[in-house]
Amino acid sequence: MSISYSDCLSDLLCGEDSNSIFGEVSVECSSDLDSQSPDIEESIAGLIEDERDFVENFHSTTEYLDASTRAEYVAWIIKVQKYYAFQPLTTYLSVNYFDRFLHSRRLPKTNGWPLQLLSVACLSLAAKMEEVLVPPLLNLQVEGAKIIFEPRNIQRMELLVLRVLDWRLRTISPFNYLNFFANKIDPTGTYTMFITSRAIEIILSNIQEASFLDYRPSCIAAATILCAANDLPNFSFVTAQNADSWCGGLHIDKINGCYRLMRQIVMNNRPRKPPKVLPHFLVMPRTSMSSDSSLSSSSSSFSYKRRKLNNGLWMDDDKGCSN
Structure with missing residues (x-):
């Protein structure tokens, strides 16, 4: 008997109190290590040991998706995180799902909308993992989302992400x-x-x-x-x-x-200091300087005809005293 699409969504949209899929994982993703084990040293050693399952050579993701394009969609996820005041771990998980998905499966390059849909789906899954209150899928598409997707399309993408990640949403961060x-x-x-x-x-x-x-x-x-x-x-x-x-x-x-x-x-x-602005000097070409030499000589000869008297008055050599 085939499984209907609605049956798949019933698992995807499970309640917060469900322990069958997400309940146990959400505890492991918590950053509060004090509650995991009485011996914190052993807990940390165990986490580092579990990192052997961490996907190596993640940089191969950039073979399909260039760094600038990836940064653009990650920046959008960060904007939504700030808009709704999500936890930092929600942002990290969203980007982690995004990278792990592209590491395992490629999306068709069609005007960028598959990557936008993937980023929305990853953010939605991460929010369901970590946030107490998750906005509706339509309200999640804020902060300059290029395309607004219908909730049913986002839910289908969520299910695809879960399958590609083998339902392994637990991630050491x-x-x-x-x-x-x-x-x-x-x-x-x-x-x-x-x-x-x-x-x-x-x-x-x-x-x-x-x-x-x-x-x-x-x-x-x-x-x-x-x-x-x-x-x-x-x-x-x-x-x-x-x-x-x-x-x-x-x-x-x-x-x-x-x-x-x-x-x-x-x-x-870091913001760089603005460069010091030096005063602009008017540089005259040689031709203009030579043409104006007669004016400068005449003005200088005129100025020399005026001499200052001891009483603060000026007198022209060819005229009388002037104030």
């Missing part, structure tokens, strides 16, 4: 490591909140860059924590070499490369 790495730098917890908040900003600001697809989540987390910590004078001495003692399984060379890439992007995005 850099957010899983931020609190742990921040506490390694600042065991007292004095600046932990600032470091983690700054690290989240760095991750979201760099998520449009396709170059970061070459790095694992733990590597991105370590590099962002280093960048955030270096903004504070007390931790300006912290380098990637210090990350070697944070946890086993971290690759210092990769962290160094990711850190340098982040710093380079930060420097490139």
